[in-house]
Amino acid sequence: MSVHVYEKLWMWGAGGLIVLFLAAIGITAVTQAVQPPSHIETINPATLMDHPEFGDPQVKVGEDGTVTASVVAEMFQFRPDPIEVPVNTPVVFRITSADVIHGFQIIGTNANAMAVPGYVSQFTMTFTKAGDYDIACNEYCGLMHHGMVGKITVTGGQQ
Numbered sequence: 001m002s003v004h005v006y007e008k009l010w011m012w013g014a015g016g017l018i019v020l021f022l023a024a025i026g027i028t029a030v031t032q033a034v035q036p037p038s039h040i041e042t043i044n045p046a047t048l049m050d051h052p053e054f055g056d057p058q059v060k061v062g063e064d065g066t067v068t069a070s071v072v073a074e075m076f077q078f079r080p081d082p083i084e085v086p087v088n089t090p091v092v093f094r095i096t097s098a099d100v101i102h103g104f105q106i107i108g109t110n111a112n113a114m115a116v117p118g119y120v121s122q123f124t125m126t127f128t129k130a131g132d133y134d135i136a137c138n139e140y141c142g143l144m145h146h147g148m149v150g151k152i153t154v155t156g157g158q159q
C-alpha cells in the first residue's frame with residue numbers, strides 16, 4: 001500500500017500535535033504542581049440535620065485562633081446568614097449542600113466553590129477589607145435560584 005506524501009505529512013503532523021499536548025499536560029503537572037484536589041471529604045446529605053458540624057452551621061474560633069466557617073447551601077439559602085468573620089484573619093470555609101448542587105461565590109473576590117451534596121468543599125480566604133460581601137449561588141439549582149444570595153459581614157476586630 002502506498003501512502004501519498006501529503007497524507008503522510010498530515011498523519012505525522014497530527015501525531016506530533018498529540019505528543020505535544022500530552023507533553024504539555026505532563027510538564028505542567030510536574031512543574032506547576034497542577035493536580036486534582038487534595039481535599040476530598042464525604043458526608044451523608046440525608047443526615048445533615050444531625051451532623052455535629054453542619055446540623056447547626058456557624059462560624060467557630062478554635063483554641064489556636066483558627067476561624068472556621070461551616071456553611072450549608074440549600075434551596076434557596078445559605079446558612080448561616082449573615083456569615084460573620086474577622087478581617088485580616090485566614091478563614092477556612094467548609095461548604096456542603098443539603099439537596100442539589102449549588103454554587104458559593106463571594107462577589108468581588110476570587111473565592112468560588114461548588115456545594116455538592118455528599119461532599120465538603122473547603123478553601124481558605126483572608127479578607128483584607130472590612131464590610132459586607134455578597135454570596136451568590138452560581139449553579140442553577142431550581143426555580144428560585146436567582147434569589148439565592150447570602151451575606152458575609154467582615155468585622156474590624158483586632159488589627
Ligand SMILES: [Cu+2]
Binds near residue numbers: 138
Ligand atoms: Cu442556585
